[in-house]
Amino acid sequence: MTTSATPPARRRPLRLSTLLGVPAAIAVAFLLLPLAGLLYRAPWGGLWPLLTDPSVREALRLSLFSSLLATAVSVVFGVPLAWVLARLRFPGRRVLRALVLLPLVLPPVVGGVGLLYALGNSGLLGHALNAVGVSLPFTTAGVVVAETFVAMPFLVVTVEGALAAADQRYDEAAATLGASGWTTFRRITLPLIAPSVAAGAVLTFARALGEFGATITFAGNTAGQTRTMPLAVYIALESNPPAAVALSLVLLVVSVGILLALRERWLRGGTIR
Amino acid sequence: MSLEARVHVERGDFVLDVALTVGNGEVVAVLGPNGAGKTTLLRTIAGLLxxxxxxxxxxxxxxxxxxGGVRCGPNERxxxxxxxxxxxxxxxxxxxxxxxxxxSAGVPRAAARRQAQDWLARVGLAGLGDRKPAELSGGQAQRVALARALILTPALLLLDEPLAALDASTRAEVRGELRRLLDDFRGPAVFVTHDALDAMTLATRVVILEAGRVVQQGAPHEIAQRPATSYVAQLVGLSLLRGVADAxxxxxxxxxxxxxxxxxxxxxxxxxVRPSSVVVATEAPSHxxxxxxxxxxxxxxQPLGDRVRVxxxxxxxxxxxxxxxxxAEMRLGVGDVVWVSVKATDITTYPDTSGPTIGAQM
Structure with a gap:
């Protein structure tokens, strides 16, 4: 191969940055357009009366309450599950992991139907629950169940990743200092993955807050009981569009807040730790 | 308190087979090349393997x-x-x-903190208790690690390459400090190292581990004077010849x-043979x-500062x-043919007790 001959002058090829920059710009525009739409249609002048309307406040209160509760339940049960998946070696671990994470990709409506036939009054565990006086469908408790079902995998995935990456050398050091497994978990493992637990909880909360499909299927749409913010937005869009926009703005503000809370992990670039 | 260990570990192709007895107040250095199984030996005794x-x-x-079905966890040893x-x-x-x-042993917070402050003072770190590990120098971190292990008055102290992570300037200082702490420690102590100087200066006995087996053990000066394998000889700066002596x-x-x-x-x-006693000449020595x-x-x-190793x-x-x-004077270069001479009195000979099967090869 010789390089002495200069190649004939050619049409200058498009630079790669141009080639990929144009579709990238289209993608950015597409992602930001709905936000612009929301801000454009926002009834800025009449925002306060809309937001202080009792039905809106009720939806907001219900959403925050049920999402926080779903997040708490997810942490209490999800962290141990993440530990089991990350640290124990047992046959079928990978299958279990896939099944547990299924709600991440499952259409929420399908989750809701599943919940109905599992925990509903005529469902798998319905009779048992009824026997102890518990009826979940179409109650606020049902909202929490639906949100937990959909959102907990976010916590499990985040914490499991952190546990898998966490240095087990510290666990060894703790053991040589006489610490029991539980002491080591509580005083070494958990503090070291605390940032990931927090991030997982924030993600879980965000997912629970936005939950729609499973909630409306399993818990229905009763004002004051199961009508969370997303459901209220959907209803308002038919009857009172400015209220729908106002509610959406609230959810947007919460989302931006969540993004800011996770900025250390996401906005610095790179992958989810 | 003394340690009696017969450690046999098989991991894939690697076999570690070591018998080790360490008495009270003894400091044993396990010296060997990388991959000899030093750390595996230590981790096994600690219960981590x-x-x-x-x-x-x-x-x-x-x-x-x-x-016998007995296995204590690392936290019970x-x-x-x-x-x-x-x-x-x-x-x-x-x-x-x-x-x-x-x-972890149930000492109340305030009492545990007092003990910790005492120990930090003993290792020369009084006043640094509030620092996070990231704010400590290598030498300080090592002393915290020592204090953390010694505060429990362990029945046995194990140290894995205690000085390897330090730079040369702090190493000498920390070695002295470590020596003092090991002198004070009453139980048996075992440390592994690949540094001959650490072994010679800190240990009361040196055990040479090669390819999972003990090839030699003895007092530091014995090892230094009569190395049994070329690995040890090289560590102490000698050339080793193996053969059969006859008159x-x-x-x-x-x-x-x-x-x-x-x-x-x-x-x-x-x-x-000490390399400095080997004579290089361009002509055959006569008379x-x-x-x-x-x-x-x-x-x-190979340049070695003030000398060249040929x-x-x-x-x-x-x-x-x-x-x-x-x-420079001999204008010596690679490929030159020279006369290499060693006086008989510069050769130290001793019986080969290591047996014919032990090689220095890894």
């Missing part, structure tokens, strides 16, 4: 005995471990790191005959008292340390 077979008995208590990378808990202050052991002649495996001063020694024998001369090509010239093609495996001036 399972024994394939054998026994670990500490102060009369059996901690590990696969045949009362063995202090100082890891090579220290493993200070990054989210805890130096004082809380040191207090971790007592706290003042050492016959090497390659057929080379080396005249030695010791005419009484017979049978399998080792000989060491000389030198008993051993070989004509060899120079195969390497190696030669072909047996015997001796190297010569000569001055830079001598290299």
């Amino acid at each position: 399972p024994l394939t077979s054998g026994q670990v008995v500490l102060g009369g208590t059996t901690l590990d005995d696969p045949a 009362g063995i202090g471990v100082v890891f090579q990378d220290y493993r200070l808990f990054p989210h805890l202050s130096a004082a809380d790191n040191v207090a971790f052991g007592p706290r 003042g002649v050492l016959l090497l495996a390659d057929g080379t005959r080396v005249t030695t001063a010791d005419t009484a020694l017979n049978g399998a024998a080792l000989a060491v 000389s008292s030198v008993r051993n001369s070989w004509q060899r090509a120079v195969s390497g010239l 190696s030669f093609a072909g047996p015997p495996a001796v190297v010569a340390d000569i001055t830079n001036a001598a290299v």
